[in-house]
Amino acid sequence: MNRIFITGIGTGVGKTFISALLARALEADYWKPIQAGFEEGTDSDYVRQLLRGTPGVVHPEAYKLRMPASPHIAAREEGVHISLQKICEQVPSISRNLIIEGAGGLLVPVNETEFVADLIKALDAKVILISRNYLGSINHSLLTARLCREMNIPVVGWIFNDQYLHYEEEIVRWSNYPLIASVPLMKAEDGQFIEAQTAALQKRLKGFL
Template sequence: MNKIFVTGIGTGIGKTFISALLARALEADYWKPIQAGIDEGTDSEYVQRTLTGTPGLVHPEAYKLRMPASPHIAAREEGISISIPKICGQVPSISRNLIIEGAGGLMVPLNETEFVADLIKALEAKVILISRNYLGSINHSLLTARVCREMNIPVIGWIFNDQYLHYEEEIVRWTQYPLIASVPYMKAEDGQFIEAQTAALQKRLKGFL
């Protein structure tokens, strides 16, 4: 089983949608260990709908927190502390590849001393970095790449959302992490769009996994 951890340069940059595409393209299972914010639906529920008709399964969260906030704050509100060993103990036992979606970016706190990056290390997962092209995303992308290098986190490459100027080429050149794919922006991800992006991603992933 390959454990592929999907993280990004921040919040709201399309990790869940890309995670769903990856699970479809690889016929993989999906797992989001920590969900913060459940009133408007969860990421697992969205991915479950997107994986309908595929062999991929969606596994239950280790932590399902009500408040839409940083995980350490959401957990504190419920009187608990997020435990990385507990999460590692709940890794699904499967033979298929596993797509693991993180919460926010690498330096999102999970508790008073540990971050998403520490969870990635503990899970011994390889990382796919998600960057959404917007003004300021170069800085956020380069900072994310620097954390990966400083913590010796193995990075498979970048997947970009949206198109904005030529940021993708710049980010790939400066970070020396390869471009896996670029997904065009679409307000409504209809079935035809999802099918097309899944097929394109399948072809691109063959050279990386």
């Protein structure tokens, strides 16, 4: 079983949608260890909808916090301490690949001393980096890549989401991490689009995992 951790260069770059596509493409399970904010539904709820008709299972969160904020702040509000050890003890026991979705980016705090990057290390997971093309995304992408290299986090490669600007080649070259795929922005729920992107990812992933 591969543990594949999905992290982004920031918030709102499409981690959840790409996580769902990857779970479909790999016939993998999905797990979001920390959910902060659920009034409008959780990421797990969204992925569960996109995995209908597939073998993939959505596993319950280790921490489900009400406030839509950085996990350490949301946990503090509820008098909860997020423990990396507890998360590691709750890793689903499965034989299939597991897609693990993080919260925000690598330096999002999960408690008063540890970050999402520390969670990745504790889980002994490989990382797929998600970048969205926007003004400033080169800087955010390369900072993310540099931290991965400094912390010896194993990176599979980049998936770019949205084609507003074409920064992919520059980010791949400067980061020295390979391009896995570039997924156009989905403007509305479209079953045919999801099927097509799933099939494209299946082909691309064969050379990476």
